[in-house]
Amino acid sequence: MSDLQQLYTAVLDGNARASKAIVEQALAEGADPQVLVTQYMIPAMDEVGRRFESNEYFVPELLISARAMKTALQIITPLLTAKGAQPIARVAIGTVKGDLHDIGKNLVSAMLEGGGFQVLDCGVDVAAEKFIEAIKTKQANVVALSALLTTTMPMMKTTIEAFKTAGVRGQIKVIIGGAPVTQKYAEEIGADGYADNASSAVTLARSLVSK
C-alpha cells in the first residue's frame, strides 16, 4: 500500500503531478476514494488555508495547492458520483453583468474547487438569467457574485432581486466579494455572506452550506 501521507504532502506542496500519481496508484491498490479525500486531501487544503491566514503561504502557493487538489479530484469525483456521493455543494460563480475583471473570481473558483466544491464557472459579464439557469438545470445551491467596480456593484443587488422574481432565492445561498464590496453592503442587498479573500470565501461557503 502506498504511503498516503505523501498525498497530503503533494497537495500541501502544490505538486499536481505527484497528487495525480499517488491517487492513481492508491486507487489501483484498492484504496477508498472517500478516505483519500476526507483524510488526506481536505486536511492538506485546511493546512494550506491556515498557512495562508498566517502569512506563511502567499497567493501563488494557494493556487498551486488548489491545482494539485483539483487534479486529484478529477480522478476521484467520478468514482464518488457513481457511488451516489454528492459534492459539498455546487457553486455557480461569475462576475456580474457589466464587470469583466475576473482574476479575483478565478482565485475564488480555484480555492473552492480545492476545497471540495463543484464549481460551475459562468465566466464574466454574467446576466442573472445565466445564474438562474445554472440553479435550475445544474442544481447550483450556492451563487458567488464578483464585482470590482463601484459602477457594477449595484448589479449584485439586481441579480439577487432577479433570483427572487424567478423564485429560486430560497434554494440557494448567495455570497459576494470584490474590492469595493463590504460586509455591510452584503447585508444591505440581502446576500448571505461576504468574504474579503479567496481562502475565507471557502470557509464562508462551507459554513453556509452546513447550516
Added chain:
Amino acid sequence: MKARHECQPIRHTLPPHEILGREGLERLHKASSRILSELGVEFQDEEALEILRAHGARVENGIARFEPRLVEEWVARAPRQFVQRARNPRHDVTLGGGQTIFAPVYGPPFVLDLEGRRRSSTLEDFQNFVRLASRTPVIHHTGGAIVEPTDLPVETRHLDMLLNLIRLSDKPFMGSVTSPGHAADSVAMAEILFGKDGIRERPALLALINANSPRRFDGRMLGALKVYARARQAVVITPFLLQGAMSPVTLAGALAQQNAEVLAGIVLTQMIEPGAPAVYGSFLTTIDFRSGQPIFGSPESQVGTLASAQLARHHGLPFRGGGAFTSSKLPDAQAAAESVMSLLPALTSHASFVLHAAGWLENGLVASYEKFALDCEILEAMHHWSRGLDLCDDALAMDSITEVPPGGQHLETEHTLRHFRKGFRGTGLFDYASFESWSKEGGLDARARAGSRIRELLRDDQPPPLDRATEKELASFVTRRKESPG
C-alpha cells in the same frame, strides 16, 4: 517573529544623483579654496596648530590658512574607502566604494517611550536601542550615543555606553568624543577587543568630530581627533551648519564653507597620521527665522545632501550625510514625510554612512522607539529600491508572457512561483491587508503597530555571544577607570 536574517549594506547599482555640473562644482570649489587660503580656519589647540605649521600651513593668531596645493596633497592621502571591523566579521562594513551603511540616531537626551511619555533617557533606554540596532537587519552599524544615559554620571558614562555597545551587539560601533580621555578609553577598549595591531590594520572605531562652525574646531574635538587619528581610527569630520546662523543663509555659501571646514579637518588628520581613515561629513540644515529653532527635514537640507555627497566624491572621500530627519514631536505623518524626504537624497547620492537613519524625532532631541521601527521599514524599502532594474532574460520573462493567454493570469506560472518571494513585502509593519482583515486585527495605525513590533523585538533577550575572557577584561578595564577616572 521572523528569524534574524542577514542584511548587507546597500551596494549601489544605479548611478548617483548629481545636481552640480562641472561649472557649479568649480564655483563651489573656488569659493572653498578662497576660504581656506585667504580667511583660514581657527584651531583651538596649540599642538594642532604646531602640526599644521610644521607641514606648511600659514598659522597666525590661532588661524591656519591653506594653499590649494597643500590641501590637495594631504586630502589625497586619505583612503577612498576603508573597512570598519565589527566583532562579528560578517558585520564588517565598507565606508566608501559605492556602499551605504545605516546607523541609528545619535545623541538625544530624551526618549519618547512606548507609553507615549517624553522623558530623560536612561541606561535602560540606551541598552534597549543597542539591542534594537543589533536585531534589526537593515541597521548595519550600532552607532554610538543612540541616547544619552542621563541617569549615569557624565565623567564615566562613556565607559558604560562602550561596554554595552560591545556586549549587546556584534555590529560595528562608534567611539566617544566627549573628551580626549574618553576617546583614549574608547581606543583602549577597542584594543582589548581586537588587539593593538588589529585596530591599526582596520579601524574598529568611527568618531564624530564636529567643526564648531563657522570656521572653528574647538579644543575638545581636536583633542579627540588627535587620539583617533594617531590610533588610525576613523574620524567623520562634520561641520554642524544651521544656514543663516552658523553659515550663510544661502545653500551655495553654506556648501562652500562646509567644504572648507571638512577639508581643513581632514588635512590635519592626514598630517597627524597619513592614510588614517577619514570621512567627509555633512550636517547641514536651516533654522526657523520666526523662532530661531533649527528645522530638520527641510527641502534645502535635502538638496544640500545631494551637493555635499558630490563634493565628497570629487575629493575621493567617503561621505556621511542624510538621516531620518524631522522636526515633528510625534511619530506622525510629518515625521514620516520628512524622514523619507531626508533619507532619499542620502540613498540616491550614495552616502557611505547615514547616521540618524532610525529613531530620530524632534530635531534630534528625542529618540522614539516607535519611529525607530517605522524608519526601519523605509530603510527596508530602500534596500529594494537601490537594486535598480534587472534586465536579464529571466527577468524579461518571455516564457511566462508566452505561457499566459490574453486575459489570463500570471499568478500561478512557474516563473511567478520562482520569483514572487523576492519582491518587496516590507517587514510586516506597513499594512497591506484588506479593510476587514485590518479591522479584525484591531484597526491599528502605523504607530501602534510599530509599538508592538518594538515590544516583540525587545522580548528576545539573547545578546550575540562574546568571548568570556574578553568580556571580563573589558569589565575590569571599566571598573578600573571608574575608580580612577583620567
